[in-house]
Amino acid sequence: MSAPPPQPDASPDRIASGLARLSTVLKQGALRQGSSQQLSPTQQQVLTLVSVRPANSLTLKDIAAHLGLKTPSTSRSVATLVGKQLLSKKTSPIDARAIVFALTPAGRHEAGITTEWPDALLAAIEELAADERAAILRMLIKMIRQLQENGDLPRQRMCVDCDHFHPYAYANPEQPHHCDYVGAPFGDRELRLDCNEQQFAPEHHRQPRWQLFINGQPPKEIA
Numbered sequence: 001m002s003a004p005p006p007q008p009d010a011s012p013d014r015i016a017s018g019l020a021r022l023s024t025v026l027k028q029g030a031l032r033q034g035s036s037q038q039l040s041p042t043q044q045q046v047l048t049l050v051s052v053r054p055a056n057s058l059t060l061k062d063i064a065a066h067l068g069l070k071t072p073s074t075s076r077s078v079a080t081l082v083g084k085q086l087l088s089k090k091t092s093p094i095d096a097r098a099i100v101f102a103l104t105p106a107g108r109h110e111a112g113i114t115t116e117w118p119d120a121l122l123a124a125i126e127e128l129a130a131d132e133r134a135a136i137l138r139m140l141i142k143m144i145r146q147l148q149e150n151g152d153l154p155r156q157r158m159c160v161d162c163d164h165f166h167p168y169a170y171a172n173p174e175q176p177h178h179c180d181y182v183g184a185p186f187g188d189r190e191l192r193l194d195c196n197e198q199q200f201a202p203e204h205h206r207q208p209r210w211q212l213f214i215n216g217q218p219p220k221e222i223a
Contacts, residue, residue, distance in 0.1 A: 022121070039110070042069065042077045047086065047103070051111035052194060056093060056100045063101070068154035086110055134189040141191060142214065157198035159191045160213055161206055164199060167213035 039047070045067050050058055064074040078101060081087040086107035092098040103111060125133065141160055147153040159165045159179070169178035175185040181197050192198075201209065 039081075040077065042067070042073065043081055046074070046077050046081060047107060047111040050087065050101055050103055051108065054196060055102045056090060058101055059092070059098050060101075066154055081107070130189065134187070137191055138188050141193065144193065145210070155200070157192075157194050157196070159195065159198070160210060161200055162195065162198045163201035163205060164197070165201070165209065167209055168216065 046063055049063060049066055060071065060075060060078060063069075063078065064071045067074065078087060082089060082101075084106075085104055087101050088104050088107075089099050089101050092100045128136070141158060144153060144156060144158070145160060148155050155161070159177075160167075164180040166178040166180070168176045170176050170185050172185065175187045177186055177188075177191075178184070179186060200206075
């Protein structure tokens with residue numbers, strides 16, 4: 001009996017189509033939540049960014065760099081948010097020459113609406129097994145990093161690009177990675193897409209560690 005023909009891999013267009021269907025749920029959820037401020041997508045991004053960073057830590061340049069936007073466009077969005085009393089500006093506590101931005105109480109409320117995930121999507125994710133959720137998180141990290149490398153996304157503060165991150169430092173399959181910052185092992189399900197303690201690793205560390213992460217090689221000594 002002849003062997004069955006090999007099954008084709010899932011094509012990129014099918015995967016993209018699936019992601020597009022998920023994005024429809026996100027858009028519908030945003031419409032149902034209904035922001036009263038009529039914010040543009042860029043203004044929503046700014047609020048979300050400021051909401052997850054330490055207070056009074058972001059300058060206009062920081063916001064533009066993280067969102068991958070031109071400074072004039074960012075300046076207009078930030079000025080609008082200040083005008084709507086969603087952002088406040090003050091002198092940086094670190095550098096008296098710099099202006100930093102923080103959420104006002106109204107801005108924090110608005111950011112909560114902007115960053116709230118639709119219940120339907122969260123419920124669908126909850127139905128996945130723990131190892132399936134970890135696999136999806138790992139997949140998203142690989143896709144985001146590739147988009148960064150292609151210049152399609154600004155650099156995110158992810159574990160996999162951090163100088164504290166050592167992939168597969170341990171033999172324990174549940175917690176194979178090591179974080180220098182907390183001095184402890186952790187697993188794929190604990191990987192972060194945006195960490196306030198992240199420090200970008202130098203290139204001579206970043207690339208070899210990334211290859212180790214995606215290949216899942218046996219544990220090595222911590223560098």
